[in-house]
Amino acid sequence: MNYLNENGSGSVNDLVDITNSSTATVRRDLTHLESKGFLKRFHGGATVDQMEQEEDYSEKSVKNLSKKLKIAQKAAELIEDGDTIFIDAGTTTYEMMPFIKASNITVVTNSITLIDQLVRNGHNTHVLGGKVKPSTKAVVGHDVIEKLKTLSFDKCFVGVNAIDIHHGYTTPDEDEAYIKRTAVEQARRAFVLADSSKFERSAFVKFAGVEEAVIITENENHPFLEKIDDRTTIIGGGVSDLYSDI
Amino acid sequence: MNYLNENGSGSVNDLVDITNSSTATVRRDLTHLESKGFLKRFHGGATVDQMEQEEDYSEKSVKNLSKKLKIAQKAAELIEDGDTIFIDAGTTTYEMMPFIKASNITVVTNSITLIDQLVRNGHNTHVLGGKVKPSTKAVVGHDVIEKLKTLSFDKCFVGVNAIDIHHGYTTPDEDEAYIKRTAVEQARRAFVLADSSKFERSAFVKFAGVEEAVIITENENHPFLEKIDDRTTIIGGGVSDLYSDI
DNA sequence: TTATATATGATTGACTTTGATTGAATTGGG
DNA sequence: CCCAATTCAATCAAAGTCAATCATATATAA
Numbered sequence: 001m002n003y004l005n006e007n008g009s010g011s012v013n014d015l016v017d018i019t020n021s022s023t024a025t026v027r028r029d030l031t032h033l034e035s036k037g038f039l040k041r042f043h044g045g046a047t048v049d050q051m052e053q054e055e056d057y058s059e060k061s062v063k064n065l066s067k068k069l070k071i072a073q074k075a076a077e078l079i080e081d082g083d084t085i086f087i088d089a090g091t092t093t094y095e096m097m098p099f100i101k102a103s104n105i106t107v108v109t110n111s112i113t114l115i116d117q118l119v120r121n122g123h124n125t126h127v128l129g130g131k132v133k134p135s136t137k138a139v140v141g142h143d144v145i146e147k148l149k150t151l152s153f154d155k156c157f158v159g160v161n162a163i164d165i166h167h168g169y170t171t172p173d174e175d176e177a178y179i180k181r182t183a184v185e186q187a188r189r190a191f192v193l194a195d196s197s198k199f200e201r202s203a204f205v206k207f208a209g210v211e212e213a214v215i216i217t218e219n220e221n222h223p224f225l226e227k228i229d230d231r232t233t234i235i236g237g238g239v240s241d242l243y244s245d246i
Numbered sequence: 247m248n249y250l251n252e253n254g255s256g257s258v259n260d261l262v263d264i265t266n267s268s269t270a271t272v273r274r275d276l277t278h279l280e281s282k283g284f285l286k287r288f289h290g291g292a293t294v295d296q297m298e299q300e301e302d303y304s305e306k307s308v309k310n311l312s313k314k315l316k317i318a319q320k321a322a323e324l325i326e327d328g329d330t331i332f333i334d335a336g337t338t339t340y341e342m343m344p345f346i347k348a349s350n351i352t353v354v355t356n357s358i359t360l361i362d363q364l365v366r367n368g369h370n371t372h373v374l375g376g377k378v379k380p381s382t383k384a385v386v387g388h389d390v391i392e393k394l395k396t397l398s399f400d401k402c403f404v405g406v407n408a409i410d411i412h413h414g415y416t417t418p419d420e421d422e423a424y425i426k427r428t429a430v431e432q433a434r435r436a437f438v439l440a441d442s443s444k445f446e447r448s449a450f451v452k453f454a455g456v457e458e459a460v461i462i463t464e465n466e467n468h469p470f471l472e473k474i475d476d477r478t479t480i481i482g483g484g485v486s487d488l489y490s491d492i
Numbered sequence: 493t494t495a496t497a498t499a500t501g502a503t504t505g506a507c508t509t510t511g512a513t514t515g516a517a518t519t520g521g522g
Numbered sequence: 523c524c525c526a527a528t529t530c531a532a533t534c535a536a537a538g539t540c541a542a543t544c545a546t547a548t549a550t551a552a
Contacts, residue, residue, distance in 0.1 A: 012539075022501045027540075043508065044539065112361050112373070119380045122282045127358070127385055129375025129393055134365045139373055143393070147375055258529075268511040273530075289518065290529065 001048075004039060009047035037069065037098040049098065067195040067218040072096040075157050075193055075216050079105060083154040086183045087114060089138035089176070090159030092193045097121065108151060110144055110179055112137040133175070140175040148182040156187035158213075160194045162201035165228055168210050170203040177205035184208045191216050199224035247294075250285060255293035283380040294381050295419045313441045313464045318342040321403050321439055321462050325351060329400040332429045333360060335384035335422070336405030338439045343367065354397060356385040356425055379421070386421040394428040402433035404459075406440045408447035411474055414456050416449040423451035430454045437462050445470035 003018055004010055010018075015026045030046050033039050039046045072092055076099030079085060083102060087093050089111030097117040107118050110128045118125040128148065130141035158180045161171040169192055171177050184190040190213035199222060210228050217225075249264055250256055256264075261272045276292050279285050285292045318338055322345030325331060329348060333339050335357030343363040352370045355361065358378060364371040374394065376387035404426045407417040415438055417423050430436040436459035445468060456474050463471070 023539090024501055024503095024541095025499080028499085031541085112358060115358050115378055115383070119378055119383060122380070125378040125380075127373060127375055127378055129373055129385075129389070132361055132365055132371040132373055134368070134371075137361070137365060139375075143375070147389070269529090270511050270513095270531095271509080274510085277531090 001033070001038060004046060004048045009042075009045055011045035014045070035073075037073070040098065068092050069095050070218045071193050071195060071216055073099045075191060076100045078155065078191065078216075080154075081105070084108070084152075086148075086151075086153045086156040086158075086187060087111070088156070088158035088180060088183065089114065089136055090193075092159050092195075093157055096157065108153070110139040112139065138176065140179065144179055145182050148179065148186055151186055153183070153187040155189050155191060156183045157191050157193060158183060158207075160192045160198060161203040163192070163194055163198050163210065163215065163224075164200055164202040165210060167202040168206045169208045169213065170206045172203045172205070174205050177207040181207035184213055190214065193217075196222045196224070247279070247284060250292060250294045255288075255291055257291035260291070285381065293418075295379075295422075314338050314341055316464045317439050317441060317462055319345045321437060322346045324401065324437065324462075326400075327351070330354070330398075332394075332397075332399045332402035332404075332433060333357070334402070334404035334426060334429065335360065335382055336439075338405050338441075339403055342403065354399070356390055358383040358385065382422075384422060384425075386425065390425055391428050394425065394432055397432055399429070399433040401435050401437060402429045403437050403439060404429060404453075406438050406444060407449040409438070409440055409444050409456065409461065409470075410446055410448040411456060413448040414452045415454045415459065416452050418449045418451070420451050423453040427453035430459055436460065439463075441465075442468045442470070 003015065012023055012026050012030070015030075016023050019026065030039065030041055034041050034046070039048050068091070072095035075093075076096040079100055079102040081102045082104045084106040085108070087096065087107055087109045089109065093111070094114060094117075097114070100121065100123070104124075106124045106126065107114075108126045108128065109115065109118070110130075112127070112132060115125055115127055128139050128144045130139045130143040132138075133140050158169075159171075160169045160180075163169055169180070171180065184207065190208070192208075192213045193216050196217055196219045215225075249261065258269055258272050258276070261276075262269055265272065276285065276287055280287050280292070284294070286295050314337070318341035321339075322342040325346055325348040327348045328350045330352040331354070333342065333353055333355045335355065339357070340360060340363070343360070346367065346369070350370075352372065353360075353364050354372045354374065355364070356374045356376075358373070361371055361373055374385050374390045376385045376389045378384075379386050404415075405417075406415045406426075409415055415426070417426065430453065436454070438454075438459045439462050442463055442465045461471075
């Protein structure tokens with residue numbers, strides 16, 4: 001990581017020389033570090049994301065243990081080659097970026113922040129038009145909804161503020177709730193990214209009922225999930241296993 | 247890509263020499279990069295479709311930067327309190343940002359790059375929706391045009407690649423030309439930002455005739471301006487004086 | 493100490509990238 | 523309008539790179 005941070009990238013052979021270890025070990029470590037989001041592999045070597053290049057390794061280690069990244073990674077793994085997806089504006093959805101492995105995907109978003117990352121990673125990116133909300137740099141407004149209604153997605157990924165059996169998925173901002181609602185409606189399969197602190201709470205505006213989307217969370221054993229688990233709405237630890245049943 | 251971004255374009259043979267690889271590999275890579283939207287191929291080489299031709303790297307000194315800044319500053323000073331304006335994607339228009347002093351303005355743009363600055367400076371910002379072009383992070387496509395047609399602006403500011411009496415304002419990219427054309431049509435007053443190196447040249451697609459917009463440039467004594475000066479189309483040194491006559 | 497888990501490095505066959513060659517397509521000068 | 527030169531995409535074999543497997547070595551825990 002020191003070498004990569006200094007040079008931006010390096011070949012497998014470079015790293016073999018530097019670390020006095022075998023190609024097998026280097027490859028294994030690269031695979032592992034990539035899964036944690038520290039670097040991005042390419043055929044023959046690996047790079048670090050230039051934007052985060054400065055960031056301290058240990059600092060990110062701590063960050064990486066966070067629930068948010070786990071959830072983001074699980075979400076990103078659900079994206080398949082050729083998918084057309086909607087990604088909502090939000091901090092958790094933002095963390096999905098480095099984990100998206102699928103190719104040939106089309107991504108629609110209302111988040112200005114996400115676009116940089118999407119474009120840099122070579123994804124076909126579309127932005128919804130409208131007023132830019134200064135606080136979150138999310139695009140909101142009537143036009144967003146109107147445009148969304150003309151689109152359909154294989155999957156959609158939205159953040160959420162609170163989940164409750166009776167109130168469903170809720171969020172405090174009305175504009176953003178409408179967008180989430182419409183996105184969920186237009187997607188064949190909707191995913192809500194939520195860490196367990198969001199469970200059994202509710203916010204101002206409901207955008208969908210609990211059964212209308214799959215919850216992606218970090219702790220599949222949370223008591224709240226038992227109440228709503230009808231075998232199809234939770235993705236916990238083993239992502240692919242559970243998802244294959246859906 | 248580094249080479250193309252610095253030089254605007256390059257032949258396959260140039261790229262073979264630079265990368266120490268075969269023509270087959272260069273061609274393959276060009277095909278791939280074009281499919282991702284990072285460049286545009288032509289017979290014998292490729293270009294990055296920049297909004298405005300980047301000048302020679304050696305020449306791109308303080309002097310030329312200040313040209314751009316002078317133009318940007320003049321343009322920014324034309325914006326008045328309460329205006330609703332369109333700002334085109336482009337490097338010169340980007341430089342306007344720090345000079346915008348007016349308050350209570352509404353800015354519409356198709357440039358993802360501009361949004362950050364606009365929002366940070368507290369302007370009411372709207373983005374046009376559509377496909378994001380990777381090379382320039384400009385939003386393009388049919389939706390952009392359709393939406394533009396429903397709006398009207400007090401003023402619009404667009405970049406240009408070349409200006410010529412017969413061909414008017416021209417730019418190499420067709421998609422972006424349509425956007426500029428529509429923006430100019432929808433504005434009560436249109437301004438084209440162009441340093442004098444753009445004069446008496448022409449690019450592929452015309453988006454307006456010389457008389458349809460006011461040229462903002464750094465050198466009001468350039469011979470080309472005499473040919474087209476009908477007392478209303480040039481803003482040179484004393485910005486406010488000339489503009490007050492319009 | 494033993495047993496249990498984890499990390500390493502060599503080997504393998506599969507996959508990817510590369511560059512030379514070919515014949516087709518494009519270009520510009522006569 | 524044709525011809526020669528150049529550029530092109532397609533093909534193929536060689537080189538390079540990959541993940542998976544296995545046996546060995548090292549660390550950790552009881």
